[in-house]
Amino acid sequence: MPVTDSIFLFAESREHPMHVGSVQLYTPPEDAGPDYVADLYARMVASTDVDPLFRRRPGDPVASLGHVWWTVDRDIDLDYHVRHSALPAPGRLRELFALVSRLHSTLLDRHRPLWEMYLIEGLADGRFAWYSKVHHSLLDGVSALQLLQRTLTADPEDDEPHVPWHLSRRGAPAGSGNGSSGSLLGSAWSLTGDLVGAVPAAMRIGRLAVGPHEVALPYEAPRTMFNVPIGGARRFAAQSWSRERIERVRRAADVTGNDVVLAMCAGALRAYLSEHDALPDEPLIAMVPVSLRPKDRPGDGGNSVGVTLCNLGTDHADPLDRVAVIAASMEQGKALFGDMTVLQSLAWSGLTISPLGLASVPGFVRLTPPPFNIIVSNVPGPRKPLYWSGSRLDGIYPTSVVMDGQALNITVTNTATTVDFGVVGCRRTVPSLQRIVLHLHDSLLELEAALQLS
Incomplete structure (x- = not known):
């Protein structure tokens, strides 16, 4: 686990949850029925093919070693990670934000992959919301938003509920490290240049x-x-x-x-x-x-x-x-x-x-x-x-x-x-x-x- 990721696990406590996320608001299509959101939820949790990023959890969640490496879980309980909720009356944005305030206050369970997502209905104007929370050690804010955008489409006729935990993955970028002596020497040379260049910057x-x-x-x-x-x-x-x-x-x-x-x-x-x-x-x-x-x-x-x-x-x-x-x-x-x-x-x-x-x-x-x-x-x-x-x-x-x-x-x-x-x-x-x-x-x-x- 890179230090830039593990620092968010070291810094976390009950008073300092270290997850990021977002609330998305959606207007359903005109022909959406009363069970539209419930049907969406059922189709989402049926997507059981989970990408490796969403299988990660700390290697040892009750010891400092959990801040050093990731373990990849084989079995993912999607009914736990993906939840269906409804707002109380009168279903204003105020009730939505009050719910999100409570959800955003709670820690993610380190014994499971560090993410939760909530499909929320009950807004009086007919819209619904999607609240996600992902630990900062897994994704920074830019990556999380870009991952969200990959679930969306410009086609309003596409009725497939694409989910962030199962998206097409690209192969490793050209030139990515593979442990070879060439890549290690290249990294060492790059680091040397960075250190030399840091002097005039300082x-x-x-x-x-x-x-x-x-x-x-x-x-x-x-x-x-x-x-x-x-x-x-x-x-x-x-x-x-x-x-x-x-x-x-x-x-x-x-x-x-x-x-x-x-x-x-x-x-x-x-x-x-x-x-x-x-x-x-x-x-x-x-x-x-x-x-x-x-x-x-x-x-x-x-x-x-x-x-x-x-x-x-x-x-x-x-x-x-x-x-x-x-x-x-x-x-x-x-x-x-x-x-x-x-x-x-x-x-x-x-x-x-x-x-x-x-x-x-x-x-x-x-x-x-x-x-x-x-x-x-x-x-x-x-x-x-x-x-x-x-x-x-x-x-x-x-x-x-x-x-x-x-x-x-x-x-x-x-x-x-x-x-x-x-x-x-x-x-x-x-x-x-x-x-x-x-x-x-x-x-x-x-x-x-x-x-x-x-």
């Missing part, structure tokens, strides 16, 4: 740290109400906005779409903290994950994610000032890491997030400054309308990880027509979390008004 970061800079660096973040020890219960909220609205703001502000997403988050966080009389004078710093996975290997398991830090400009009242700060910070961050290899990027990213590994040490979070204030991820989603067993995909809402010192997480993806925000927080330390979704909406309105788009 010098570049060092010069930046002591001079004026727009990019955020670790430990420049103020302490906030989010940077405290947390409990195990979670709260989840979500909302979609039109991709066209986000695109209009992007064009008018002459920034990237990710800059607009970060600006919406910055405005929402500023408003939320102000409500609680907890807005610091210094700007909040967001940790922004960046996928390092090769584009020709999107569905591989494991983790390949780097990070950069972004100044959110929350000390500015003007939304356009915040956008300018965010764009400059992200641009300098890209330039800083642009010349690094994947291994170098992972190494520097590891240094950035390494304090999180000590968060469980008693007193560490309370006595040390936070390396950053919040994690904000933007994971690319589908660009065209997609369907699952004839049902139209209406939204994808990511459900991610929070931990000691990082009580709030905002993850964003998209469908063909929407930009979808999933917000996860510690139930105890982030009160009225749904208010953040309302502030995201207000923040977008502020941007549109400032750019005279209203």
Whole structure:
């Protein structure tokens, strides 16, 4: 088991579940009957051919050796891993998100492969939902979303319920390691180049740290109400906005779409903290994950994610000032890491997030400054309308990880027509979390008004 995967098993505890997932909303076809979802479930659990990735569990789940290697189970109890649920009346999104909040709070069983999926009906508007949770040691967020997309089709007439645990697998990519002396020598030579190249990269970061800079660096973040020890219960909220609205703001502000997403988050966080009389004078710093996975290997398991830090400009009242700060910070961050290899990027990213590994040490979070204030991820989603067993995909809402010192997480993806925000927080330390979704909406309105788009 690679270290990048096992770290999520080492870090997990009852207070810190380490699984990622998402909630997908679907509109059934017009001719769907009352038993449509029940029939879907029956057909899904009948797909008993399970790919090796979904057979993995820790080699010894009750000892530290379970963090070192995987065991592949031969028999998979799909009735356990795949569950059929229904919402109580009145079947609003509020009831759906309350159910997801509870499901997302519970640990995955390490004596079984580390995934669960729930088909949920009972929404008053006739739609149904699909909630998945997969341990971060198996898949990172980008891989999980790409795996989901492989179950979808552009054909609304395709009524086959494709399932993520049984998809056509590609062969090993050309040049993948096979234990030969040539591949080992190649890896050693590549590692040598990475280490040599890391020296000028380190010098570049060092010069930046002591001079004026727009990019955020670790430990420049103020302490906030989010940077405290947390409990195990979670709260989840979500909302979609039109991709066209986000695109209009992007064009008018002459920034990237990710800059607009970060600006919406910055405005929402500023408003939320102000409500609680907890807005610091210094700007909040967001940790922004960046996928390092090769584009020709999107569905591989494991983790390949780097990070950069972004100044959110929350000390500015003007939304356009915040956008300018965010764009400059992200641009300098890209330039800083642009010349690094994947291994170098992972190494520097590891240094950035390494304090999180000590968060469980008693007193560490309370006595040390936070390396950053919040994690904000933007994971690319589908660009065209997609369907699952004839049902139209209406939204994808990511459900991610929070931990000691990082009580709030905002993850964003998209469908063909929407930009979808999933917000996860510690139930105890982030009160009225749904208010953040309302502030995201207000923040977008502020941007549109400032750019005279209203």
